[in-house]
Amino acid sequence: MSIRFKILIGFLILASMLFISGAFSIFELTRQGRAVKLMIADSYQSIDYAKQMLDALDHQENSLLYHIGTKDSLVIGEFESASNLFDINLRNAGTNLTHEEERATVDSITHFYKIYMKRAMFALQCEKYNFNAYLDSIQSSRIKTKNYVKKLMIINQEELYQSAAFHEASAQRALLPGLIVIITSLLFTFIFIYLVNHYFVSPILKITKAVNDFVKYHKAFDVPLETKDEIFSLKEAIGHLISYTKTIKKDE
Amino acid sequence: MRPYVILRYIGLVLLLNAGLMFFSFLISVYNSDSAQIPLLLSFVLSALLGVFPMVFVPPTHQISNKEAYVIVVLGWLVVCAFGMLPYILWGGEFSIINAWFESVAGYTTTGSTILNDIEVLPNGLLFWRSATHWLGGIGIILFVLVIVPSLGKTRMSLSRLEMSPLAKTNFHYKTNKTLRVVILVYLGLTLTETLLLYFLGMSLFDAVTHTFGTVATGGFSPKNASIGYYNNVWIEIVIIVFMFLAGMHFGVLYTIFTFKNVKWYKSSVVKLYTILMIVGIVLVTINTKGQNYETWGEALRYSAFNVVSICTTTGYGTCDTTLWPPFSIMILIYFMFQCACAGSTAGGIKVDRVVIFYQSLKRQVLKLQHPQAVIPVRIDGQSIDDETVDSVLLFIVLYILILFITGLALTAMGVDLTTAFSASAATISTVGPGFGDVGSAANYSVIPDFGKFLLSINMLLGRLEIFGLMLLFFMKSWR
Numbered sequence: 266m267s268i269r270f271k272i273l274i275g276f277l278i279l280a281s282m283l284f285i286s287g288a289f290s291i292f293e294l295t296r297q298g299r300a301v302k303l304m305i306a307d308s309y310q311s312i313d314y315a316k317q318m319l320d321a322l323d324h325q326e327n328s329l330l331y332h333i334g335t336k337d338s339l340v341i342g343e344f345e346s347a348s349n350l351f352d353i354n355l356r357n358a359g360t361n362l363t364h365e366e367e368r369a370t371v372d373s374i375t376h377f378y379k380i381y382m383k384r385a386m387f388a389l390q391c392e393k394y395n396f397n398a399y400l401d402s403i404q405s406s407r408i409k410t411k412n413y414v415k416k417l418m419i420i421n422q423e424e425l426y427q428s429a430a431f432h433e434a435s436a437q438r439a440l441l442p443g444l445i446v447i448i449t450s451l452l453f454t455f456i457f458i459y460l461v462n463h464y465f466v467s468p469i470l471k472i473t474k475a476v477n478d479f480v481k482y483h484k485a486f487d488v489p490l491e492t493k494d495e496i497f498s499l500k501e502a503i504g505h506l507i508s509y510t511k512t513i514k515k516d517e
Numbered sequence: 518m519r520p521y522v523i524l525r526y527i528g529l530v531l532l533l534n535a536g537l538m539f540f541s542f543l544i545s546v547y548n549s550d551s552a553q554i555p556l557l558l559s560f561v562l563s564a565l566l567g568v569f570p571m572v573f574v575p576p577t578h579q580i581s582n583k584e585a586y587v588i589v590v591l592g593w594l595v596v597c598a599f600g601m602l603p604y605i606l607w608g609g610e611f612s613i614i615n616a617w618f619e620s621v622a623g624y625t626t627t628g629s630t631i632l633n634d635i636e637v638l639p640n641g642l643l644f645w646r647s648a649t650h651w652l653g654g655i656g657i658i659l660f661v662l663v664i665v666p667s668l669g670k671t672r673m674s675l676s677r678l679e680m681s682p683l684a685k686t687n688f689h690y691k692t693n694k695t696l697r698v699v700i701l702v703y704l705g706l707t708l709t710e711t712l713l714l715y716f717l718g719m720s721l722f723d724a725v726t727h728t729f730g731t732v733a734t735g736g737f738s739p740k741n742a743s744i745g746y747y748n749n750v751w752i753e754i755v756i757i758v759f760m761f762l763a764g765m766h767f768g769v770l771y772t773i774f775t776f777k778n779v780k781w782y783k784s785s786v787v788k789l790y791t792i793l794m795i796v797g798i799v800l801v802t803i804n805t806k807g808q809n810y811e812t813w814g815e816a817l818r819y820s821a822f823n824v825v826s827i828c829t830t831t832g833y834g835t836c837d838t839t840l841w842p843p844f845s846i847m848i849l850i851y852f853m854f855q856c857a858c859a860g861s862t863a864g865g866i867k868v869d870r871v872v873i874f875y876q877s878l879k880r881q882v883l884k885l886q887h888p889q890a891v892i893p894v895r896i897d898g899q900s901i902d903d904e905t906v907d908s909v910l911l912f913i914v915l916y917i918l919i920l921f922i923t924g925l926a927l928t929a930m931g932v933d934l935t936t937a938f939s940a941s942a943a944t945i946s947t948v949g950p951g952f953g954d955v956g957s958a959a960n961y962s963v964i965p966d967f968g969k970f971l972l973s974i975n976m977l978l979g980r981l982e983i984f985g986l987m988l989l990f991f992m993k994s995w996r
Contacts, residue, residue: 266572274572278565285561442558442606449562453569456524460573463521491575 268465268495275457282453286446293439301432307363308425314358315418318374321351322411329385329403333394341389348382358417367420374413381406468496476503522577523587524570530592531567534599535560537648541603544722545641552641555606563599590989593981596652597621603645609637614966621973623649625980626862628736628832628949629940631962631969635741640722643739647726653980654733654763654862655703695768702767703862705774706732710759717752727833731759734862736832736949743957745835750818753835757825764829764857765790785897790858790868797824797852801845808842820845823957828852830863832949834957846952853942853951854916864947864979866916872896873909908984915983920945923971930965940964944975 324347328340355374362368384403388394471488478484486507490497542556580588601620604611611619615631622629623646632638638646707728714724723739730737740746744756762770769787801820802813810816819836826833827849838849856865876894883892893900920941927937932954939951940961950957954964961969978986 271572275569278569281565282562285558289558438608445602445605446558446562449566453566456566456569460521460524460570464573 266492266494271464271494272461275461279450279453279457282446282450286443286450289446290439290443293442297432297436297439300435301428304363304428304432305425307361308421308428311358311361311363311367311421312418312425314354314361315414315421317354318351318358318414319411319418321347321354322407322414325351325385326407329388330399332389333396333399336392344385344389351378364420364424367417370413370417370420374410374417377406377410377413381410464492464494465496468500472496472500472503479507518581518583518587519577521570521574522580522584523591525574525577526580526588527592527595528567528570530596531563531599532571534596534652535563535567537652538563538603538645541641541645541648544644545639548640550639550641552603552607552639552645555603556641556645558606559599559602562602566599586988590981590986593624593977597624597977600624600649603642607639607642610634610962612966614969615962618961618969618973619646620649621976622949623647623735623737624653625947625976626650626654626733626735626830626864627944627947627976627979628730629944629955629972629976630737630960632960633962635739638739640739643726644722646737647729647735647739650733650735650737651707651729654729654735655699698771699767702770702774703732706759706762706770710755713755714752717749717755719747719752727756728759730833731756731831732763732862734760734763734829734831734857734864734947736826738833743834744822753818753822756833757822760825760829760831760833761794763831764861764863766858766860768860769858783897786858786868786872789872793855793868794825794828794852797828797848801841801848804842804845804848809836809840824849824852827948828855829857829861830865830946830948832943832957834950837956837958838950839952839956839958850939850942850952853939853946853948856946856948864945866913866946869896870909870913873901873906874913876901877906877910912983916945919975919978919983923975926971927964927968930968932964932968936963940968940972941975944972945979947976947979 325344328344328347331337332340332344355371355378359371359375362371381403384406388399388403468488468490475484475486475488479486486504488500490500538556538560542553542560545552545556597617597620600623601613601616604616604619605613610632618629618631621627628650635643710728710731711721711724714727715721719727726737726739727744729735736743738744738746744753747753765787769784798817798821801824802816805820806813806816810819822833822835823838825831827838838846841849854866855871856867857863859867859869873894873896876896880892880894884890894903894906895901920938923941923945924938927940928934932940936951936953936955939953940955943949943951943955950959955961961972964972974986
């Protein structure tokens with residue numbers, strides 16, 4: 266096998282290893298990035314839905330209390346638009362579940378909000394509804410709904426923190442494949458250098474020494490070589506040259 | 518010593534390893550599981566690093582003893598290191614030390630695991646795990662010797678070092694035929710057991726992986742409950758038979774299956790191996806009946822499987838043996854030391870050494886009675902030279918010493934006494950499960966990281982029969 270081919274293979278292997286290392290790192294980083302983005306987006310959206318639900322609930326509460334105090338029917342419209350906003354966000358939160366506990370919390374919000382709405386609608390339609398009736402009947406379901414919305418928010422905040430910690434560990438893990446390929450490449454490089462030295466550099470040095478010895482001390486040109494490559498051809502050529510010179514000298 | 522020659526042969530070993538990785542990758546692709554990229558990357562790295570020295574270094578037909586030792590020992594270390602790549606790259610419970618432990622336990626056919634949940638592993642990785650057993654069982658270097666046709670005298674030098682020194686004395690063939698016999702028996706056992714397990718109701722995947730674990734006397738199972746998962750007496754009987762056969766000298770198996778006119782059953786080693794195993798099963802059956810099992814049949818079923826499993830260093834389990842009475846546990850501990858026959862895939866002290874030890878003990882007593890007498894140690898009428906007897910006795914002493922040192926180190930790390938010493942014995946004998954926290958129903962995840970590293974060295978010492986690995990550290994003084 267020729268030297269050119271051997272060196273070419275060596276560099277090709279080295280290049281493949283570097284390519285694998287780079288490709289794997291890019292693949293892992295992209296995968297990590299996508300996973301982080303998805304996780305954060307999911308948790309962030311759920312937190313946002315919870316915030317909007319809390320705002321809507323406060324708005325409904327204000328309208329309801331105003332209605333109980335003043336019997337002004339104009340606020341019913343505001344109550345209903347806040348209720349619509351709550352429903353939309355609750356629906357969105359229900360479709361953005363990433364956790365089993367989140368599902369249970371959304372179910373609880375739906376349950377208590379239904380009770381709250383039923384009682385609040387009754388209060389809005391009843392002319393004689395007063396604050397005491399509100400405190401006895403509506404407030405408990407409102408507080409429970411609010412608490413569960415807050416719980417939904419906390420669950421997602423915690424999940425955000427946990428996913429950040431998980432991705433930190435995953436990022437360290439993602440480094441491993443790249444690191445392994447780099448270590449293997451280094452090992453390969455050492456082997457490559459050793460073999461290049463043994464099969465190319467060392468024979469050239471031996472040939473140089475043999476030629477010098479021949480010129481200086483007229484020692485026989487004898488270099489033992491293991492491989493039959495370009496260096497072997499060079500040695501053969503030098504051998505021929507020496508014998509040719511000897512023949513010319515004899516003829517003279 | 519010529520490092521480039523060593524590189525060439527280690528490259529060959531790596532290529533063989535890469536071939537099996539590629540096969541595992543194909544299984545992973547077939548199952549579309551998560552081990553595809555880890556197995557592919559491991560295959561590419563092993564293949565690239567393995568093929569390169571072959572391009573540069575021309576074949577050598579003669580290698581020195583020293584070079585052969587380095588090839589065998591480094592070959593084992595390198596395959597263990599590359600064999601852990603699929604585990605590390607896959608992740609899960611595999612930290613670097615856990616992956617190394619699992620890899621060494623696979624190749625050395627110990628079968629100890631650090632996994633709390635084996636069944637979460639993808640099929641590709643489970644296959645790779647069992648394939649390391651199969652490759653390690655017969656000896657990676659032996660495989661290379663058979664696969665590569667043009668090794669000349671190198672074949673003899675390497676096979677001399679890869680096989681147990683006692684095993685070689687029982688083979689009466691030339692190197693080439695010996696290698697062919699070993700591989701033929703190994704392949705024959707693998708094929709027959711796979712077919713039998715498949716026909717008894719195991720899936721093909723389970724049949725192959727369990728066969729790898731049995732014929733290599735390894736013990737890795739793709740199920741958390743090991744063979745106990747199937748709760749099938751016939752499957753247990755088939756595995757008992759194949760564990761027993763895999764624990765016998767492969768040369769003996771060859772003479773049995775080729776109907777050669779050799780009275781193999783007269784061999785004192787085979788006789789002792791069989792008789793002791795039967796005695797062990799009977800004693801454990803009597804001891805566990807009433808205490809652990811209600812009927813004689815049940816007691817015999819569990820005793821037979823677990824005694825044979827420990828005695829042959831396989832390590833499969835059908836029940837939690839740590840719950841057995843102390844007498845039964847002591848019997849298992851004895852078998853953990855004695856193990857199976859030389860020339861098999863089993864580790865440990867081996868019955869052959871026990872026989873030589875007993876005979877030399879007998880000679881010593883006779884010498885006390887007749888100080889002038891020349892009494893050779895004989896096995897089956899053949900006298901054993903003093904050098905072999907000395908090396909056997911030294912091996913047993915070293916074995917106990919290593920076991921004690923590792924046990925001591927583990928207790929220093931806070932591991933309890935039973936766990937520490939049984940883990941040490943189970944790893945140096947390449948059995949797998951011990952007692953205490955590393956019993957047949959548990960795993961090695963509780964052992965501290967440095968302890969796992971020490972136990973992995975134990976496994977390598979056990980597989981390379983102690984002296985092989987030790988020689989590597991005394992290379993400089995070897996002229």
